[in-house]
Amino acid sequence: xxxxxxxxxxxxxxVSHRALENISFEVSEGEFxxxxxxxxxxxxxxxNMIATxxxxxxxxxxxxxxxxxxLKKNDLATFRRRELGFVFQDFNLLxxxxxxxxxxxxxTLERVSVKIMKEKVKTVAKKLGIxxxxxxxxxxxxxxxxxxxxxxxxxxxxxxxLLADEPTGNLDSKASKDVMQTLSNINQEFATTQxxxxxxxxxxxxxxxxxxxxxGALYNEIHRGDNQKTYYQRILDVLSLLGGESxxxxxxxxx
Amino acid sequence: xxxRQFAIYNVIRNKRTYAAYFLSSAFSVLVFFVYALFIFxxxxxxxxxxxxxxxxxxxxEYIIYVFSFLFILYSVSAFLKTRHRExxxxxxxxxxxxxxxxxxxLENMLIGFSAVVVGIGFGIVxxxxxxxxxAHIMHFVDLPFYLSxxxxxxxxxxxxxxxxxxxxxxxxxxxxxxLIDLLKGTTKPRKEPKASVIVSLLTAVALVMAYxxxxxxxxxxxxxxxxxxxxxxxxxxxxxxxxxxxxxxxxLKRKQNFYLRxxxxxxxxxxxxxxxxxxxxxxxxxxxxxxxFCAIGSFAAMKSMDKQFxxxxxxxxxxxxxxxxxxxxxxxQTIEQDLKAKHLSYKKLSLTTKVQDSGKTKIPxxxxxxxDYNRFAQVLGFSPLKVRDNEAYVVPTSIDGAKELKxxxxxxxxxxxxxxxxxxxGVTNLVLYKYFDSSSLVVSGTVFNQLQSHVNKxxxxxxxxxxxxxxxxxxxKATDGIGAALSKNIRAQFKKNPETSLPYKYTSAxxxxxxxxxxxxxxxxxxxxxxxVFFIAAGSFLYFRLxxxxxxxxxxxxxxTKIGLTNKELNRTVTIQLSLLFFVPILVAVIHSAxxxxxxxxxxxxxxxxxxxxxxxxFVAIQIIYFFLIRFxxxxxxxxxxxx
Ligand SMILES: Nc1ncnc2c1ncn2[C@@H]1O[C@H](COP(=O)(O)OP(=O)(O)OP(=O)(O)O)[C@@H](O)[C@H]1O
Ligand SMILES: [Mg+2]
Numbered sequence: 094x095x096x097x098x099x100x101x102x103x104x105x106x107x108v109s110h111r112a113l114e115n116i117s118f119e120v121s122e123g124e125f126x127x128x129x130x131x132x133x134x135x136x137x138x139x140x141n142m143i144a145t146x147x148x149x150x151x152x153x154x155x156x157x158x159x160x161x162x163x164l165k166k167n168d169l170a171t172f173r174r175r176e177l178g179f180v181f182q183d184f185n186l187l188x189x190x191x192x193x194x195x196x197x198x199x200x201t202l203e204r205v206s207v208k209i210m211k212e213k214v215k216t217v218a219k220k221l222g223i224x225x226x227x228x229x230x231x232x233x234x235x236x237x238x239x240x241x242x243x244x245x246x247x248x249x250x251x252x253x254x255l256l257a258d259e260p261t262g263n264l265d266s267k268a269s270k271d272v273m274q275t276l277s278n279i280n281q282e283f284a285t286t287q288x289x290x291x292x293x294x295x296x297x298x299x300x301x302x303x304x305x306x307x308x309g310a311l312y313n314e315i316h317r318g319d320n321q322k323t324y325y326q327r328i329l330d331v332l333s334l335l336g337g338e339s340x341x342x343x344x345x346x347x348x
Numbered sequence: 349x350x351x352r353q354f355a356i357y358n359v360i361r362n363k364r365t366y367a368a369y370f371l372s373s374a375f376s377v378l379v380f381f382v383y384a385l386f387i388f389x390x391x392x393x394x395x396x397x398x399x400x401x402x403x404x405x406x407x408x409e410y411i412i413y414v415f416s417f418l419f420i421l422y423s424v425s426a427f428l429k430t431r432h433r434e435x436x437x438x439x440x441x442x443x444x445x446x447x448x449x450x451x452x453x454l455e456n457m458l459i460g461f462s463a464v465v466v467g468i469g470f471g472i473v474x475x476x477x478x479x480x481x482x483a484h485i486m487h488f489v490d491l492p493f494y495l496s497x498x499x500x501x502x503x504x505x506x507x508x509x510x511x512x513x514x515x516x517x518x519x520x521x522x523x524x525x526x527l528i529d530l531l532k533g534t535t536k537p538r539k540e541p542k543a544s545v546i547v548s549l550l551t552a553v554a555l556v557m558a559y560x561x562x563x564x565x566x567x568x569x570x571x572x573x574x575x576x577x578x579x580x581x582x583x584x585x586x587x588x589x590x591x592x593x594x595x596x597x598x599x600l601k602r603k604q605n606f607y608l609r610x611x612x613x614x615x616x617x618x619x620x621x622x623x624x625x626x627x628x629x630x631x632x633x634x635x636x637x638x639x640x641f642c643a644i645g646s647f648a649a650m651k652s653m654d655k656q657f658x659x660x661x662x663x664x665x666x667x668x669x670x671x672x673x674x675x676x677x678x679x680x681q682t683i684e685q686d687l688k689a690k691h692l693s694y695k696k697l698s699l700t701t702k703v704q705d706s707g708k709t710k711i712p713x714x715x716x717x718x719x720d721y722n723r724f725a726q727v728l729g730f731s732p733l734k735v736r737d738n739e740a741y742v743v744p745t746s747i748d749g750a751k752e753l754k755x756x757x758x759x760x761x762x763x764x765x766x767x768x769x770x771x772x773x774g775v776t777n778l779v780l781y782k783y784f785d786s787s788s789l790v791v792s793g794t795v796f797n798q799l800q801s802h803v804n805k806x807x808x809x810x811x812x813x814x815x816x817x818x819x820x821x822x823x824x825k826a827t828d829g830i831g832a833a834l835s836k837n838i839r840a841q842f843k844k845n846p847e848t849s850l851p852y853k854y855t856s857a858x859x860x861x862x863x864x865x866x867x868x869x870x871x872x873x874x875x876x877x878x879x880x881v882f883f884i885a886a887g888s889f890l891y892f893r894l895x896x897x898x899x900x901x902x903x904x905x906x907x908x909t910k911i912g913l914t915n916k917e918l919n920r921t922v923t924i925q926l927s928l929l930f931f932v933p934i935l936v937a938v939i940h941s942a943x944x945x946x947x948x949x950x951x952x953x954x955x956x957x958x959x960x961x962x963x964x965x966x967f968v969a970i971q972i973i974y975f976f977l978i979r980f981x982x983x984x985x986x987x988x989x990x991x992x
Contacts, residue, residue, distance in 0.1 A: 170447075
């Protein structure tokens with residue numbers, strides 16, 4: 094489904110910075126992958142590259158065997174609209190729209206009929222428990238609700254590949270669990286391939302596999318196997334080896 | 349939600365951002381429509397002054413149209429710049445470039461079309477008021493309410509095309525196609541532009557030079573000076589803001605005692621952040637306001653001309669009789685009857701001139717006997733002259749002419765064909781009659797009696813000896829309509845054949861004054877509306893600058909209030925920032941205009957100081973009101989964001 098080959102990203106500037114160094118990995122159809130690593134290790138950079146937001150300096154990304162960077166501009170837009178879902182680290186909801194309108198945005202761009210839109214919104218909102226706030230504007234909802242709205246927007250068009258950058262970063266542990274459960278359900282129900290960056294080992298333990306990155310290079314990788322309990326413990330172990338504090342890694346972004 | 353709905357929501361729910369731009373556009377449409385109302389009014393085709401008014405308004409239409417184009421173009425590009433992050437999100441969700449372009453196009457057309465509709469709608473509803481008001485200001489008595497399709501169609505088509513063209517140009521403004529750059533959008537901190545010492549110094553020198561040039565402007569070089577000073581001022585103003593502002597803020601930041609005290613740091617660091625945008629906006633607002641001030645100020649000044657008038661027309665009624673004027677006595681009778689009918693008392697004086705040629709230039713010279721001159725001087729309140737036989741005094745035809753003659757005196761002249769040599773002893777303060785063919789010389793009685801008139805027949809418009817009759821009337825403004833029959837004859841003759849003229853000239857100061865007052869009133873009316881369009885546009889720039897950053901500012905102040913900024917301190921910080929935004933460019937505009945008025949003064953014999961001062965004060969007052977209004981709204985909106 095997704096294959097990342099020898100990916101390198103260099104940020105040019107006064108001092109060029111190698112954010113990613115020769116990273117390669119494969120993700121098969123329907124997998125739910127977590128990406129972890131200390132702050133500044135290149136997780137967002139990697140996700141941006143896969144989401145076609147930014148171009149790699151070297152290396153290749155293939156999604157279903159196609160290199161999205163080789164697509165024409167219009168085809169790239171269509172590709173994003175149909176096959177990609179993206180949850181930004183800071184939601185990126187549009188302030189001019191209501192929650193519902195934000196969610197149906199990908200369908201609007203696809204010019205789907207209003208009837209189908211309504212149906213889909215209903216299902217997705219129910220799944221995420223945000224039916225009651227559909228008519229509110231984005232400044233009237235809480236951080237957790239905004240996060241769930243962003244997730245709803247990312248999945249409403251049933252993308253093949255869902256990319257999420259710290260989708261639980263702003264949530265308390267209860268809300269975080271709900272969101273992770275939803276993502277996990279979507280993964281199982283629709284066989285959506287998912288890639289999620291997270292600092293939260295609890296959240297990561299919902300993933301089938303966790304990839305660890307350090308200083309822009311692959312550091313380690315662990316599979317869930319059957320035992321969720323030991324899986325969680327193993328994640329914590331790798332994290333402590335990586336040198337990050339596991340508990341308070343979730344960053345305080347919004348003062 | 350369909351695609352079209354999406355575009356509509358984007359506009360309607362952003363109405364706060366677009367408010368000033370929308371109103372300003374609608375106002376331009378309105379003014380354009382009002383001019384069109386006058387231009388197409390059937391009542392304005394009669395009479396010379398009305399036709400001049402129409403010509404003036406046509407020019408005004410072009411000015412407004414071109415200005416609106418630039419204003420809307422700039423505003424649209426500025427709006428789009430603030431929306432990069434939003435566009436990035438949309439493209440991330442699969443919006444194609446085509447869709448993005450059509451979204452922006454739809455939004456712009458929506459705003460543009462509503463502005464046109466509102467502008468014209470307002471114009472139609474108040475057409476009667478505008479016609480009345482305009483007619484009143486321009487001293488037209490008879491402009492009944494009249495509304496045809498023509499002004500409507502013209503305005504509609506003109507502005508529809510304008511918005512269409514600009515909307516089609518919008519894709520050019522969203523240049524960055526890299527998604528990552530778009531997503532970072534406006535949150536990316538802009539670099540402070542660097543201040544170069546050399547450029548700063550050059551700017552200072554250029555500004556001083558521009559001001560010096562305008563202070564030393566004279567009647568003769570004003571055109572040429574204008575061509576130099578205007579571009580120089582525009583360029584220096586730009587650098588003044590882009591260089592000097594940085595320089596000052598750097599300086600203040602370096603003063604740690606000042607920078608780290610109380611709220612100064614918050615205020616200054618924020619100012620520095622917005623520097624580049626502010627510099628450009630300051631520049632635009634200054635220039636646009638200067639244009640508004642100057643346009644309105646100069647015509648307001650011209651309206652206050654009656655003092656100059658009184659000096660230029662010492663006699664309210666002037667009659668010049670040339671050889672062949674058979675109706676001389678009859679005409680004087682008509683005039684005197686008219687004066688009596690209006691119960692105007694008068695003092696009547698008359699003299700007869702002689703003509704010779706100047707030896708050097710071969711130009712005819714009118715000669716007046718000193719006896720006649722002194723009779724006139726006594727009545728008009730000037731000191732009498734003593735003229736020796738080899739001397740002459742020059743009587744200029746106008747105040748400006750007198751100034752020129754005093755600056756560049758002529759020392760002597762020889763008359764032809766008599767060969768009489770005369771030393772020019774001076775220039776009189778008395779101006780006899782504006783429409784004499786040439787300046788006159790006062791010569792001694794003996795010389796005057798000796799000389800014979802000589803009319804050069806080779807001259808296509810020969811200057812002949814004339815008899816001048818002047819009526820001094822105290823209430824000279826009331827002399828409009830006196831001798832109307834004579835004026836009418838002269839005008840009829842001019843219409844019939846402009847090449848030949850009747851053997852007499854007639855002018856009443858009252859009529860002249862009324863005509864010129866009306867001319868200036870027309871210009872004033874036109875300049876007033878154009879100035880208003882400019883000034884409101886400047887206000888819209890300010891508003892936009894503020895609201896474009898409102899969201900970011902809310903985040904900013906939310907963060908700071910959490911650290912512990914009191915309400916009072918917040919108000920103070922915002923007030924300081926807003927006052928800088930509102931008053932720095934206006935201050936510059938006022939100073940620029942003041943110097944422009946000094947230059948303009950060279951065109952006037954009387955002081956235009958008080959008239960222009962009033963205009964400037966008026967604008968500053970409006971700006972202060974606008975400042976308090978926006979401060980109130982802005983603080984309210986800002987605090988809404990902080991509480992939630
Ligand atoms: N636009 C950029 N220009 C230059 N350097 C950058 C840029 N974006 C990121 N970097 C650098 O690249 C490295 C990786 O950044 P990235 O955002 O991928 O980290 P991250 O793993 O997502 O961190 P976090 O967990 O804090 O979100 C960092 O050292 C960062 O400083
Ligand atoms: Mg990150």
